[in-house]
Amino acid sequence: MNDIALTVQQTARPTGFPSPDHFRFAESPVPEPSPGTALVENLYWSVDPYHREMMDGDFELNAPLEGRTLGRIVESRDPALPEGEIVFHRHGWRTHSVVRPEETRLLPHHDGVPLSAHLSVLGGTGLTAYVGLTRIARLREGDDLFVSAAAGGVGTATGRFARLMGAGLLVGSAGSAAKVAHLKEHVGYDEAFDHHEGPVAEQLAKAAPDGIDVFVDNVGGDHLGAAIGALREHGRVVRIGTVGQYNTRDAPPVLFNHADVVEKSLRIEGFLVSNHRGLQEELYEFAVPHLLDGRLTPDETVVDGFEEIVDAFVSMLRGGNTGKMIVRRTGNGL
Numbered sequence: 401m402n403d404i405a406l407t408v409q410q411t412a413r414p415t416g417f418p419s420p421d422h423f424r425f426a427e428s429p430v431p432e433p434s435p436g437t438a439l440v441e442n443l444y445w446s447v448d449p450y451h452r453e454m455m456d457g458d459f460e461l462n463a464p465l466e467g468r469t470l471g472r473i474v475e476s477r478d479p480a481l482p483e484g485e486i487v488f489h490r491h492g493w494r495t496h497s498v499v500r501p502e503e504t505r506l507l508p509h510h511d512g513v514p515l516s517a518h519l520s521v522l523g524g525t526g527l528t529a530y531v532g533l534t535r536i537a538r539l540r541e542g543d544d545l546f547v548s549a550a551a552g553g554v555g556t557a558t559g560r561f562a563r564l565m566g567a568g569l570l571v572g573s574a575g576s577a578a579k580v581a582h583l584k585e586h587v588g589y590d591e592a593f594d595h596h597e598g599p600v601a602e603q604l605a606k607a608a609p610d611g612i613d614v615f616v617d618n619v620g621g622d623h624l625g626a627a628i629g630a631l632r633e634h635g636r637v638v639r640i641g642t643v644g645q646y647n648t649r650d651a652p653p654v655l656f657n658h659a660d661v662v663e664k665s666l667r668i669e670g671f672l673v674s675n676h677r678g679l680q681e682e683l684y685e686f687a688v689p690h691l692l693d694g695r696l697t698p699d700e701t702v703v704d705g706f707e708e709i710v711d712a713f714v715s716m717l718r719g720g721n722t723g724k725m726i727v728r729r730t731g732n733g734l
């Protein structure tokens with residue numbers, strides 16, 4: 401193990417898109433675990449759109465950040481944290497973390513499941529997709545769906561889960577021709593379009609001329625307005641995120657026909673995955689057998705090297721990822 405630890409810190413608040421200049425890498429000696437804690441050497445890091453929101457105020461400047469991370473316990477001063485175990489925790493954006501049992505989850509041993517899947521389809525990303533479909537949309541077999549940011553982490557998990565759950569027509573929007581092709585050729589979407597290629601409402605009307613039952617929304621803005629117009633009676637909007645606005649706070653408000661919500665008896669409901677952690681075991685029961693029999697494949701963009709974490713984060717905000725953006729420690733052997 402190296403005896404220098406690296407920690408990413410935010411140094412300034414961005415206006416619009418962040419850049420690597422808003423961060424720095426701080427060096428320190430590898431921390432010592434005190435009684436009741438353990439030292440974790442981190443192996444995989446998640447970079448997420450919500451980190452952009454936190455950059456506006458929740459992240460303290462010049463202090464360690466938070467983020468979902470997987471690592472191996474290398475030194476333990478607590479029997480609940482056995483050395484050698486792989487754990488999930490939220491002290492991310494650093495090479496080494498000192499954790500307490502109550503803020504750590506020992507990962508289940510699912511032979512044949514890649515570790516990175518615990519940050520993609522089996523992690524918070526997959527749980528978000530699962531909650532959105534099962535608890536918020538209350539998906540029924542044959543429901544026709546539209547998903548925005550469909551080629552991202554939540555969007556690909558939503559598409560793959562919906563297919564396995566018996567959805568009808570699956571339409572996705574994404575930011576490039578390559579992503580559109582990936583959605584149709586690999587993820588299971590029937591139709592997909594590039595949101596840069598014309599008004600979303602027009603492209604959605606072409607892709608789903610008979611309308612949709614469910615809209616899973618990761619973006620907001622014109623996607624939300626278009627989908628409300630396309631929803632059928634008793635349609636549901638699952639509000640997951642608003643990534644289209646995190647870097648453009650002064651974006652104009654969404655325009656849609658408010659009467660549609662009444663006349664079509666629509667339901668628009670948002671949620672935070674942190675309020676649904678109790679469904680983690682149910683997600684494993686649903687997804688792990690499909691992962692093992694090959695019917696479910698995680699979509700991930702894996703960037704090698706902790707020193708690339710800031711660039712990976714900035715790239716993800718600009719659409720540089722297909723599937724979940726994950727950073728892997730170089731040579732972690734897993």
Ligand SMILES: NC(=O)c1ccc[n+]([C@@H]2O[C@H](COP(=O)([O-])OP(=O)(O)OC[C@H]3O[C@@H](n4cnc5c(N)ncnc54)[C@H](OP(=O)(O)O)[C@@H]3O)[C@@H](O)[C@H]2O)c1
Pocket residue numbers: 448449450524525528549550551552553554555573574575576579595618619639640641642643644645671672673674716717718719720721723724725
């Ligand atoms: N409610 C919850 O508890 C919860 C939990 C997890 C995530 N989320 C939300 O879910 C959404 C997706 O998160 P994720 O982790 O899966 O990220 P992601 O979709 O993997 O990555 C972000 C993607 O957003 C797209 N994007 C960026 N700017 C856009 C714009 N102006 N218009 C349309 N698309 C844009 C980019 O894809 P393109 O190249 O396709 O444009 C980019 O790849 C985010 O809104 C996030 O905040 C919510």
